[in-house]
Each structure stands twice: as C-alpha cells, then as structure tokens.
Amino acid sequence: MLDIKLFRKTPDLVKEKVTKRGMDDSVVDDVLKLDDQRRELISKAEEMKAERNKVSGEIAQKKRNKENADDAIAAMRNLGDDIKALDEQLNKVDAELNDQLSRIPNLIHDDVPEGASDEDNVELKRWGTPREFDFEAKPHWDLVEELKMVNFERAAKVSGARFVYLTGDGAQLERALMNYMVTKHTTQHGYTEMMVPQLVNADSMYGTGQLPKFEEDLFKVEKEGLYTIPTAEVPLTNYYRNEIIEPDVLPEKFTAQSACYRSEAGSAGRDTRGLIRLHQFDKVEMVRFEKPEDSWDALEEMTTNAEAILEELGLPYRRVILCTGDIGFGSSKTYDLEVWLPSYNEYKEISSCSNITDFQARRSNIRFKRDTKAKPELVHTLNGSGLAVGRTFAAIVENYQNEDGSVTIPEALVPFMGGKTEIRPFK
Numbered sequence: 001m002l003d004i005k006l007f008r009k010t011p012d013l014v015k016e017k018v019t020k021r022g023m024d025d026s027v028v029d030d031v032l033k034l035d036d037q038r039r040e041l042i043s044k045a046e047e048m049k050a051e052r053n054k055v056s057g058e059i060a061q062k063k064r065n066k067e068n069a070d071d072a073i074a075a076m077r078n079l080g081d082d083i084k085a086l087d088e089q090l091n092k093v094d095a096e097l098n099d100q101l102s103r104i105p106n107l108i109h110d111d112v113p114e115g116a117s118d119e120d121n122v123e124l125k126r127w128g129t130p131r132e133f134d135f136e137a138k139p140h141w142d143l144v145e146e147l148k149m150v151n152f153e154r155a156a157k158v159s160g161a162r163f164v165y166l167t168g169d170g171a172q173l174e175r176a177l178m179n180y181m182v183t184k185h186t187t188q189h190g191y192t193e194m195m196v197p198q199l200v201n202a203d204s205m206y207g208t209g210q211l212p213k214f215e216e217d218l219f220k221v222e223k224e225g226l227y228t229i230p231t232a233e234v235p236l237t238n239y240y241r242n243e244i245i246e247p248d249v250l251p252e253k254f255t256a257q258s259a260c261y262r263s264e265a266g267s268a269g270r271d272t273r274g275l276i277r278l279h280q281f282d283k284v285e286m287v288r289f290e291k292p293e294d295s296w297d298a299l300e301e302m303t304t305n306a307e308a309i310l311e312e313l314g315l316p317y318r319r320v321i322l323c324t325g326d327i328g329f330g331s332s333k334t335y336d337l338e339v340w341l342p343s344y345n346e347y348k349e350i351s352s353c354s355n356i357t358d359f360q361a362r363r364s365n366i367r368f369k370r371d372t373k374a375k376p377e378l379v380h381t382l383n384g385s386g387l388a389v390g391r392t393f394a395a396i397v398e399n400y401q402n403e404d405g406s407v408t409i410p411e412a413l414v415p416f417m418g419g420k421t422e423i424r425p426f427k
Contacts, residue, residue: 001101001363007031017107020114020324027104034097041090045083052079102206103213106359108324109333115323121336122323127307128316130340135403139343140394141274143401144170148426150275162264162272162279169423173396173409174282176416177389178257181284181309183416185386189305191255191286196235198258199226204238207364209330219261219279228261232285233383237360244376245289245368251298252289255386257282275390276348282389286353288382291368295355295380296333303335303353306386310350312412315395316340318347332357337387339395350391353384 006014007028015025055076062069113122144150149170155163166174185191205211205227210218219228229235236254245252260283275281286305290298303319310317322334331354338347358378361367367376400408406424409417 001359002104002107003358003362004031004035004097004101006107007035014107018104020108020112021105021327022116022325023105027100031097031100031104034093034100038090038093038097041086041093045086045090048079048083048086052076052083055079099212102363105329106332106357108327108331109355111321112327112333113321113323114325116325118322118326120323121320121326124319124321124335126316126318127311128314128340130316131342131399133342137342137398137401138405139274140341140397141343143397143405143407144275146405146425147407147423149173149397149423160279162277164275164278169420170393172417172420173393173413173423174389176413177392177396178282178284180413180416181386181389182255182257184309184312185255185284185286185305189253189255189308191253191305194232194236194239194254194256196229196232196256196258198229198235198261199224200229200234200238201226204234204241207241208234208237208360209363210234213329217263219263229258230262231260231283231383231385232256232258233287236285236287237366237381237383238364240289240366240379241364243366245366245379247369247371247374250289250291250368250379251294254287255284256287257284257389274343275394278390284386284389286382286384286386289366289368290380290382291370292358292377292380295357295382298380298382299333299335299353299355302382302384302386303337306337306351306353306384309387309392310337310339313392313396313410315392315399317350322352328352328354330354330356330359332359339391340399341395342398348391349388350395351385351387354382356381356383 011028011032015028018027019025055072059069059072059076062072113120115121148168149166151165151167155165182193186193199221202211202225210230218230236256259280261280264277264279286302288298288302317337317339320336320338322336327334334352334354336349337351339350341348357380360381361378366379368379369376396410397407400410402408406422408422409420414421
C-alpha cells in the first residue's frame with residue numbers, strides 16, 4: 001500500500017506512475033477526495049468531542065451547585081448521538097479510502113521500461129548457448145511419460161486438469177531439485193531455511209497484496225476462511241507482520257520450499273501440456289527484509305543467487321527487466337529469469353525477483369529499529385523464485401535428453417540423486 005502522504009505532497013508524481021501502469025489517474029483524485037472528507041470528519045468529531053467534554057464539566061458543576069442540569073444533559077445526549085453518527089460516517093469513509101489505496105499498485109522504479117505487455121520487456125543479459133540437437137528432440141511432456149516419470153491421466157482422474165503425479169525417477173528428480181536449491185541457498189547464499197504453513201488467513205493474503213485485488217487467482221477453504229498459498233512469499237513475508245524487528249537483525253534472509261497453488265484464472269489455452277502451468281507446483285522461494293537504503297543492492301544479489309542455480313545446472317537463460325505493462329502489482333522493479341526450452345524454441349520464465357520496497361510492510365505493519373532509541377521505520381521486503389522446481393525439471397529433461405530417449409543428470413544434481421547419472425527408458 002502506498003503512503004497517503006505521497007498523494008498529498010506529490011499527486012502529479014503518483015498520477016504519472018499509475019498512468020504508466022495503464023491505470024486511469026483519476027484514482028489519485030478519488031483518494032484525495034476521500035482523504036479530504038476523512039480529515040474534515042476527524043476535525044468535526046474532535047470539535048464535538050471537545051464540546052461534549054465541556055458540557056460534561058458544566059453538568060458536573062451544576063450538580064455540585066445543586067442547580068437544574070436537565071437542559072445540559074439533554075444537550076449532551078443530542079451531542080452524543082451526533083458524534084455517534086459522525087463516527088459511523090468516518091468509519092465508512094475510512095473503509096472506502098483503505099479499499100481504494102489497497103487496489104493501487106506500487107510506484108515503479110525509474111529504471112522500469114515502458115511497455116504494454118511481456119513483449120516489451122528488455123533483455124539485459126544471456127548466459128549459455130542453447131543446445132543444437134543432431135537428432136529430433138522431444139518436448140518434455142512426451143519424454144516424461146515415456147520415461148514413466150509422471151502420470152497426468154491419473155492425476156486428472158483424482159484432481160482434474162493441470163495436476164500431475166510425479167512417479168519413480170520423476171519424484172526423485174523433483175525432490176533432488178528442491179534439496180539442491182535449498183542447500184545452495186543456505187550453505188552458499190546465506191539464507192535461513194524455513195518450513196512454512198501452506199494455509200494462511202485473509203490478513204496474510206492482504207499483507208502481501210493478493211487480497212483484495214487477486215482473489216479469483218486463489219484457492220480458498222471456505223469453512224475455515226483460509227487460503228492455500230500461491231507462493232511461500234506469503235507466509236515468509238508475514239512472519240514479522242505487526243512486529244518491530246529488533247536492531248542488528250537486518251538483513252533477514254529466508255528461503256523455503258513449498259507447494260504452491262494457483263487457479264490460473266484467465267490462462268485458458270496457455271501452456272496446457274506438460275509441467276509449465278499447473279494448479280499445484282513446487283517452488284523454492286527467497287524472501288528478504290532489508291533497510292531501505294540496502295534494498296536495491298539486495299535485489300541484484302538475490303537475482304544472482306537465482307542465476308547461480310541455473311548456471312550450476314548448465315541451463316541457458318536470459319535476464320529481462322519487466323516493463324510497466326508486465327510488472328507485478330506490488331513490485332517497484334522486477335527481473336525475470338527465463339530458461340531456454342527447446343520445445344518452445346524460446347525462453348520461458350523460471351524466476352521472478354522483485355523489490356517490493358515498503359509496499360507490503362505498510363500493509364503488514366512491519367517495521368524495524370536502527371537502534372534501541374530510534375523511531376521505528378518501515379522495512380523493505382523483497383522476494384524471488386530460487387527456482388520454480390517444475391519448470392527447472394522440464395528444462396533439465398529437454399536440455400539434457402539423449403537420442404536413445406534417456407536424460408543425463410546434471411553433475412550438480414548427482415549427489416542429490418543418490419549417485420544416479422541418468423534416467424533411462426523402461427524396457
């Protein structure tokens with residue numbers, strides 16, 4: 001959520017930023033109008049409450065003097081009714097203002113390029129050279145079934161479309177990837193491993209920005225009022241919700257492997273085959289809590305942490321900076337890492353790394369102290385995929401396939417596969 005002071009002090013800047021995201025800048029005027037109403041109501045309420053205190057004192061004085069106070073008592077009752085009505089009006093305006101603010105995205109960083117869609121994202125670097133096959137390469141959705149690594153048909157029977165059973169070598173490869181990624185981040189990149197709840201309450205979803213704007217993308221357990229997490233970012237970021245982080249804790253760096261659940265609303269017809277777009281998938285997440293002056297360097301470091309996984313696995317990728325039309329709701333600046341998938345003959349997203357600045361911290365009331373006597377400040381939060389496990393799985397299968405239908409295991413993964421160096425077809 002944006003600071004209301006930004007709207008008061010720099011409305012033109014806020015209008016410029018939201019317009020670049022494709023929003024009508026009239027939302028800024030709507031916020032300012034509600035803010036003016038709110039402040040006017042607060043002023044009136046304070047005046048009336050001061051008057052009530054004055055009348056209350058007069059009543060007490062009359063009673064001490066044994067004078068008739070009926071008129072004053074009646075006046076105070078009327079004043080009380082007026083104050084109650086005013087408070088109800090104030091609560092309504094407060095709710096409208098908070099709702100408006102909660103639906104306005106974060107202000108984009110000046111580095112973010114303008115554009116309408118992912119086609120306007122700007123490539124910043126490439127690593128590795130896509131493999132040229134001397135045989136007819138197969139897409140991962142065919143390979144994994146031939147190798148009996150998955151079962152889509154039975155998953156559809158049990159759960160519906162866009163679910164999968166990982167079986168045998170497939171289950172082992174998924175588990176190996178998760179263990180490898182978490183181990184890399186904890187032993188080499190300085191992250192603390194966490195195991196997180198995968199059902200969270202509405203306050204947590206609001207804190208990270210999924211609610212109220214993106215409720216249709218979530219799965220909800222109606223009876224309990226809980227939501228399945230779309231990413232471990234939600235429980236990790238909410239770890240410090242409504243808290244003041246003590247001095248000397250920052251930077252705080254968490255990593256967690258979890259299942260992620262997404263309804264994929266609006267994605268009909270996209271990536272319907274294989275492991276690229278499922279309702280349930282595994283991901284290793286990185287979340288950081290940083291002092292504001294350190295968060296931009298932290299974004300660069302976190303992105304290189306994700307890149308290190310791809311490089312050690314020998315998977316060609318590129319880094320792009322997301323444009324104004326593709327950047328996420330809460331992000332001020334986002335890098336996407338896209339891995340080369342031969343079946344698509346293009347790069348596909350495998351990680352997003354974002355600086356959310358104080359946008360989530362304001363919604364979640366997460367602050368920190370520089371020292372014991374300092375006034376609490378809003379922390380900056382960052383999150384990034386390190387990596388999406390299913391997409392890494394697909395990239396390995398496609399890029400490491402052999403003419404005989406087998407798949408070579410990348411060297412970095414061999415220890416996590418129990419020494420297994422390849423996955424071979426069943427005879």
